Amino acid sequence: MSALTVYAASIAHAIRTSLRDRTNFLLQALGMVLNDGFFLVLWFLFFAGFREVGGWGRSDVALLLGIIMIVVAISGVFFGGYRDMAATILKGELDSLLTQPKWVLPRLIARESIPSAWGDLVVGLILLSTTAHLAIVQLPLALIALVCGLTVYVASGTLYASLAFWFAGARSFARDLTDFMLLFSSYPGSIYSGATRVIAYSILPAGFVVLTPVKLLRTPDAETLALAISASTIYFTLAVCAFHFGLRRYRRGDVNASLA
Amino acid sequence: MRFMRRRSDFPRTADAALAAFGIGLRQAFAAWPVLMGRALFYLVVMAILAALWDKVTAAHLPGTLAAHLPEGALTLYVGVTEWITLSVSAIHLRLEDDIRSGALEPQLLRPKPYLAQRISESLGGAAARLIVLAIAGIALLVLSGRPQPPLLAFMYVAVLGVLGCAIGVLLFTFAGLSAFWIRRVLPPYLIVQKLTFLLGGLFAPISLYPRWLFRFALATPFAAHTFFAGVQIIAPSERFFFFGIGLEVLWIIALSALIALLWRRGLARLLREGSP
Numbered sequence: 001m002s003a004l005t006v007y008a009a010s011i012a013h014a015i016r017t018s019l020r021d022r023t024n025f026l027l028q029a030l031g032m033v034l035n036d037g038f039f040l041v042l043w044f045l046f047f048a049g050f051r052e053v054g055g056w057g058r059s060d061v062a063l064l065l066g067i068i069m070i071v072v073a074i075s076g077v078f079f080g081g082y083r084d085m086a087a088t089i090l091k092g093e094l095d096s097l098l099t100q101p102k103w104v105l106p107r108l109i110a111r112e113s114i115p116s117a118w119g120d121l122v123v124g125l126i127l128l129s130t131t132a133h134l135a136i137v138q139l140p141l142a143l144i145a146l147v148c149g150l151t152v153y154v155a156s157g158t159l160y161a162s163l164a165f166w167f168a169g170a171r172s173f174a175r176d177l178t179d180f181m182l183l184f185s186s187y188p189g190s191i192y193s194g195a196t197r198v199i200a201y202s203i204l205p206a207g208f209v210v211l212t213p214v215k216l217l218r219t220p221d222a223e224t225l226a227l228a229i230s231a232s233t234i235y236f237t238l239a240v241c242a243f244h245f246g247l248r249r250y251r252r253g254d255v256n257a258s259l260a
Numbered sequence: 261m262r263f264m265r266r267r268s269d270f271p272r273t274a275d276a277a278l279a280a281f282g283i284g285l286r287q288a289f290a291a292w293p294v295l296m297g298r299a300l301f302y303l304v305v306m307a308i309l310a311a312l313w314d315k316v317t318a319a320h321l322p323g324t325l326a327a328h329l330p331e332g333a334l335t336l337y338v339g340v341t342e343w344i345t346l347s348v349s350a351i352h353l354r355l356e357d358d359i360r361s362g363a364l365e366p367q368l369l370r371p372k373p374y375l376a377q378r379i380s381e382s383l384g385g386a387a388a389r390l391i392v393l394a395i396a397g398i399a400l401l402v403l404s405g406r407p408q409p410p411l412l413a414f415m416y417v418a419v420l421g422v423l424g425c426a427i428g429v430l431l432f433t434f435a436g437l438s439a440f441w442i443r444r445v446l447p448p449y450l451i452v453q454k455l456t457f458l459l460g461g462l463f464a465p466i467s468l469y470p471r472w473l474f475r476f477a478l479a480t481p482f483a484a485h486t487f488f489a490g491v492q493i494i495a496p497s498e499r500f501f502f503f504g505i506g507l508e509v510l511w512i513i514a515l516s517a518l519i520a521l522l523w524r525r526g527l528a529r530l531l532r533e534g535s536p
Binding site for chain 1: 297301305308311316319350446448450453454455457458463464468
């Protein structure tokens, strides 16, 4: 079996497990719908009071939020292990995976499927199909934009979690970095300038997770498309390399496991 | 296991809680790279939110609230609310871990009440963060060259902010205890977080809301968590300061009672049915 087949089998199992307890699944998914609803009310109140931010209106922010919700949703459903990867490393739970012949990373990110992510998926799809002002002909471009954003998001989550191979306090730090990447991804791109713009396109790459995809859908051109694809390739490569080198440390016993 | 012991046990429980507070404080300072990282995030978040509000107020769009906003005031307000929320430690994750992994049960055999110990430890961690983030925030304010609020405002903010942070720890505890019923506490945590955004005025003062929504938000623990302290930095008022203290203390008592109730119910379920 290839790594991809092992990943597919693992994630299918994780999704089935997440669906098994229906009450728990529904509570989590509906909880997320409620959470997203509060967030949308907040933005609704904001635009009722202030109308626009640096040229970004309500439909632009709806597009931005729709994309980030779907990116987070797909990450949670199909790559849910990224969320607690740092804790998994620090608890020494990689040991059992190291005894098996297949790649560790795909198995690690397929360990869990997060039920609440389905709530994000529902709200994200509703947003994109209603208030974001997207036409049906934009669907292929929207899919490309989503795949690029998703790759950068999961790769960044993996990069942050890989810090656990070097740094014992990385559990909350990795979560914080992921949450702040989300925070950056939830605000209109027009507010970023100078240092914040540099951060948004590097350490906390909200620029590539959501702002470039939004630009690709609003003003599509070859340059933006190339930028989105290049960024996703670079972040993917960085994540795989960081995890690989970290795993080598782990195999040598240089990681302070069971500290989480 | 009971949340509160018999009256005769109270001094020992309080001593243990105080010791746990000290442990939390020292642990947070010992993990200084994490603390520095948090301070850095605070600065980054402030850079984003300052950019947002400066952009909105600079536009002065006619017929919008932007025309009535005082220059730079909302940045100061958000600086205070973020100082409080970023100081609250992630007790919900610790509770989720202990409940899900079965690490809670052995703790119940120990002579000290588990939950009071965890909350005290989290309050200790929160205290360390409050100190470090306050230093970072004041340094940022001085370096930014923005007009500085009067000294009295800082005193009001310090008192209300500390109490508000304690309310935050209790709210997160509330979210964490949901692990007795659901596998992941992320949704309840995010709901608490978003309610803090919406009803706590994390993002903008709730006084900008329509009158009915403002009154409703004011009566919730979320306003006590962030708004009372935040508003003092832009409009210091002795009357509102004492009003804020009263409500914050009231919410600390009410939330503690609710948490005790939830803990008993959850524990009974856990011992009967196991973790979800």
